[in-house]
Amino acid sequence: MKMVVAIIRHERLQEVQDVLDECGVSGVTVTEVKGCGAQRGYTEKYRGASVHISLRPRLKVEAVMQSEIVKTVVDKLAEAARTGDHGEVGDGKIFVIGVEDAVRIRTGEHGPETVRHAERAMWGH
Numbered sequence: 001m002k003m004v005v006a007i008i009r010h011e012r013l014q015e016v017q018d019v020l021d022e023c024g025v026s027g028v029t030v031t032e033v034k035g036c037g038a039q040r041g042y043t044e045k046y047r048g049a050s051v052h053i054s055l056r057p058r059l060k061v062e063a064v065m066q067s068e069i070v071k072t073v074v075d076k077l078a079e080a081a082r083t084g085d086h087g088e089v090g091d092g093k094i095f096v097i098g099v100e101d102a103v104r105i106r107t108g109e110h111g112p113e114t115v116r117h118a119e120r121a122m123w124g125h
Ligand SMILES: Nc1ncnc2c1ncn2[C@@H]1O[C@H](COP(=O)(O)OP(=O)(O)OP(=O)(O)O)[C@@H](O)[C@H]1O
Pocket: 007, 034, 035, 036, 037, 038, 039, 056, 058, 088, 089, 090, 091, 092, 093
């Protein structure tokens, strides 16, 4: 299993969730975060003075899934999270991390089956 961590713009959340749903990923965790990338923030005028804003708000989307589908999911996520016709600076990043195990607490079952959903209708439960 792998965890895909995507740092995205708020406005792309619905599209990103749609990709995970289509690909059969059983769940997702979304957190409000602040960060900066290669541009290291930007400078803004505040009451006449230049203020350096180094961290901007983004969403961190974490989803654990079966290793076999990671490549497809990552490619689709990158497309879903991109803005404009060719992408914009600050559109975000995707990281892939190895996951040793997963447990569904309700049943005690372990392993890849716990991070897969067979039916869309199961979402929300
Ligand atoms: N190396 C990194 N480690 C952890 N988080 C990162 C890293 N790079 C980017 N991020 C996160 O992703 C967000 C968006 O990054 P961003 O898209 O600006 O990356 P970039 O490398 O600067 O690419 P671009 O040149 O397209 O802007 C950052 O605000 C930060 O939260």
